[in-house]
Amino acid sequence: LPDYSQKRTHGKRFAVNTLSVLICRSSPRFGSSRSGPPQGRKFGNPGDRLRKKRWDLDELPKFEKNFYSEHPEVQRMSQYRRKKEITVRGSGCPKPITNFHQAQYPQYVMDVLMQQNFKEPTAIQAQGFPLALSGRDMVGIAQTGSGKTLSYLLPAIVHINHQPYLERGDGPICLVLAPTRELAQQVQQVAYDYGKSSRIKSTCVYGGAPKGPQIRDLERGVEICIATPGRLIDFLEAGKTNLRRCTYLVLDEADRMLDMGFEPQIRKIVDQIRPDRQTLMWSATWPKEVRQLAEDFLKDYVQINVGALELSANHNILQIVDVCMESEKDHKLIQLMEEIMAEKENKTIIFVETKKRCDDLTRRMRRDGWPAMCIHGDKSQPERDWVLSEFRSGKAPILIATDVASRGLDVEDVKFVINYDYPNSSEDYIHRIGRTARSTNKGTAYTFFTPGNLRQARELIRVLEEARQAINPKLLQLVDTGRSGSSYGRDSRDNRGGGSRDGERSTSSSSSSYRDRSSRDGGRSYSSSSNSYDQYQNNNNSSSSSSSSSQYSSSRTSSGSGGGGVGQAEPPSSGPLPLMAQQFNPPQPMMGLMGHSPFQFVSPSGRK
Numbered sequence: 209l210p211d212y213s214q215k216r217t218h219g220k221r222f223a224v225n226t227l228s229v230l231i232c233r234s235s236p237r238f239g240s241s242r243s244g245p246p247q248g249r250k251f252g253n254p255g256d257r258l259r260k261k262r263w264d265l266d267e268l269p270k271f272e273k274n275f276y277s278e279h280p281e282v283q284r285m286s287q288y289r290r291k292k293e294i295t296v297r298g299s300g301c302p303k304p305i306t307n308f309h310q311a312q313y314p315q316y317v318m319d320v321l322m323q324q325n326f327k328e329p330t331a332i333q334a335q336g337f338p339l340a341l342s343g344r345d346m347v348g349i350a351q352t353g354s355g356k357t358l359s360y361l362l363p364a365i366v367h368i369n370h371q372p373y374l375e376r377g378d379g380p381i382c383l384v385l386a387p388t389r390e391l392a393q394q395v396q397q398v399a400y401d402y403g404k405s406s407r408i409k410s411t412c413v414y415g416g417a418p419k420g421p422q423i424r425d426l427e428r429g430v431e432i433c434i435a436t437p438g439r440l441i442d443f444l445e446a447g448k449t450n451l452r453r454c455t456y457l458v459l460d461e462a463d464r465m466l467d468m469g470f471e472p473q474i475r476k477i478v479d480q481i482r483p484d485r486q487t488l489m490w491s492a493t494w495p496k497e498v499r500q501l502a503e504d505f506l507k508d509y510v511q512i513n514v515g516a517l518e519l520s521a522n523h524n525i526l527q528i529v530d531v532c533m534e535s536e537k538d539h540k541l542i543q544l545m546e547e548i549m550a551e552k553e554n555k556t557i558i559f560v561e562t563k564k565r566c567d568d569l570t571r572r573m574r575r576d577g578w579p580a581m582c583i584h585g586d587k588s589q590p591e592r593d594w595v596l597s598e599f600r601s602g603k604a605p606i607l608i609a610t611d612v613a614s615r616g617l618d619v620e621d622v623k624f625v626i627n628y629d630y631p632n633s634s635e636d637y638i639h640r641i642g643r644t645a646r647s648t649n650k651g652t653a654y655t656f657f658t659p660g661n662l663r664q665a666r667e668l669i670r671v672l673e674e675a676r677q678a679i680n681p682k683l684l685q686l687v688d689t690g691r692s693g694s695s696y697g698r699d700s701r702d703n704r705g706g707g708s709r710d711g712e713r714s715t716s717s718s719s720s721s722y723r724d725r726s727s728r729d730g731g732r733s734y735s736s737s738s739n740s741y742d743q744y745q746n747n748n749n750s751s752s753s754s755s756s757s758s759q760y761s762s763s764r765t766s767s768g769s770g771g772g773g774v775g776q777a778e779p780p781s782s783g784p785l786p787l788m789a790q791q792f793n794p795p796q797p798m799m800g801l802m803g804h805s806p807f808q809f810v811s812p813s814g815r816k
Contacts, residue, residue: 215327240466252439255476258545271455273343274485276302276312292331298510302338305329311337314369316405317362324401330355331514335476336407340488341366345509347489347502351522352642353618354514357398357491360458362382368408368431375484379426379449382456383481385474387464388591389414389436390596394618395460396434396797408432415439416589423448437473444480451480457723459505462491463498467646471501479503492642493635521638521675524645526652529668531682534658537628544654545578545606554623555599559640560606561629569628570608580606613637614707620646626657634667647736657683 232605286302289296305311307328308321328339331658332350339346340363350356365383371381384399386392396412398432403410410432411425419442426433426449432438435451457478459465465474487506491498494513502509521527550556560566563584570582581595581604598604600619602749609617611631631637637655644651657668667689672679 209681254438255445255473255474257445258441258476258480260479261482265482265484268482268484273367273455274341275343275366275370276338276341279354288334292334293515294331295513296335296510297513298508300344301335301510301512302342303305303375303565304334305338306334311341311362312405312452313366314361316317317365317402319536320402320405323526323684327462332356332512333359335512335514336360337363338366339510339512340486343486345487345504345506347491347511349494349510349511350514351520352492353522353638355647356460357395357618358402360460360488360490361395361399361402364432364456364458365403365406367410369406371453372452372457374429374431375448378717379451381453382432382458383451383454384434384442384458384460385437385465385477386434386460387468387470388461388612389416389592390612390617391461392434392436393593399432403801405454410434412591413439413443413535416592428703437470437477440477444477451477452482455485457481457485457487457505459487459489461499462489462501463493463495463635466495466501471497474501475504485799492639499686516674521671522642522645522651523675524648524650525641525675526650527641527653527672527675527677529657529672529680529683530655531680531686534660534748537656537658540656541626543629546622549578549605552605553602553621555602555619555621556607556624556626557617557622557643558606558626558628559631560610561631563610565629566608566610573606573608578606582608583612583803584610585612611640617643618646619643620649620807622646623651624653624814627653630655630661630664630668632664634664635669637664637668638671658687665690677716678754715808734742 221299254316283364288294292304294304308318311329313321332348332354335361336348336356340360348356348359367785368381374381382806384392384395386395392412392414396410399410409430410423410426411430411434412431413422413435414425415436415438419439423443427441439502444451459474459617465471487509489502491499499512502511530540544557548556552593558569560569563586566582570580573580577677581598583592583595595604595607596617596619599607613653625644626643627637627640641651641653641655644653657665665683669679669683669687
């Protein structure tokens, strides 16, 4: 058997002897004896034409995957895990590092890190780098924006540079599976930036784009392939690529892929990869479905977790919850955007539940002068790419989106996230607000919470408490009212109009508000009848007659501090306060957001 333990050096081609070339090209020695996909049969489900490989580890070429040697400074470290809230499950986990040179990366990797002005690794990177470089299977759980992408890509580059060069017909050495097109494209950009110094080629394979360029990249040979499961299944079935050389597998956003129903495709793909591979699974949550996947795919793995293991939000995000009625959302959104867009560079993402509402809100905001664009699942891939490019460049600083963008959308300078519609679960809420405060930045999330969202109130309160956020008394009151048997949140199904497929509701409260019910959650609607509103207001007045519907104390100080001090709500004044000033008592007016907006906006009352 060939000896693959010899490292290939940077800038030199590894000389593979004739025997190893013959073995690499002999498909029976890499698993199944079939030289291509079965012909003449048609199946209905993706992956039905793929057959599970029959691997013989004794006949497989050996490869190296442990490249880590502990730095002397790391051996003397203590208390770092406790300080960074890192917990480890599993045996043999190396100690975390505190700076990049302790990982002993090659100089070509360090040069790129210095160009990116990274000072020190994040918590997940500090523990993830030595673990991944050691060749161990691992599960990494951390909040969004914590630097998980570099945690697996930098070790992947080192792994690839220790393997023989690709020969004609070989598939990728590193495979990264991602749930969405946007996430796959972002990972590919990072792979390109860090791989070009060592001439590592990468490509991105996803649906909604022409297959031709993707097939050409795969046929020319790429060391790193970032793919969504569906498109990769298509190429594997068609024989356009193979996974015989894949020794480094990454499942990014594993919880999201399971939510989207990709588990059957993932299992089909993993069946095509040699069993002694190194597998890394990354997730923001740790539900039982992800645990089962880890048990099936990973061997003797180590689990690292940063922060609380239960559902938790980024503590760098200031979370503001405005309890209001459905009919009040539009007016409050106008007021909020006037304050936010006083500074044009304040990039903002507004999340809504349905595609129809996404299009409608975008149309109205653009008609009234706001630089807004939208993205959702019905948009073509070129249009989605263009919208994200305009948003990143700041030409359209307002992005309106459905949950298609709540995971994987990585724009460093998003200052605000607005939940116009509260999502179906607190998990989606956390991923939505995680689009701001990326890395070590600060951000603000503003959420409209209506009586129709009563079912999610308790989970939201738990998320706020864990993140040490102030809790709006109106939210607590809403929960108490729900316990007493109120009709808040029940569907007013007798108010439904005709036979719209989207379940659009008729309304009598405001012509400018949207009443379409979500097609995703089986017809959830918002209770906005006058009786519910009167009951809500009566309960409101009985408990806090003199306070505004948005005023409450803050458990945080200014946005620049990690906070712990408690700010008092401002006393009632003769005039209305700006919307965000009603939420917290900031150390300076409007947290620096007061001022005239550079964008003209026509309020609904001012329209003809």
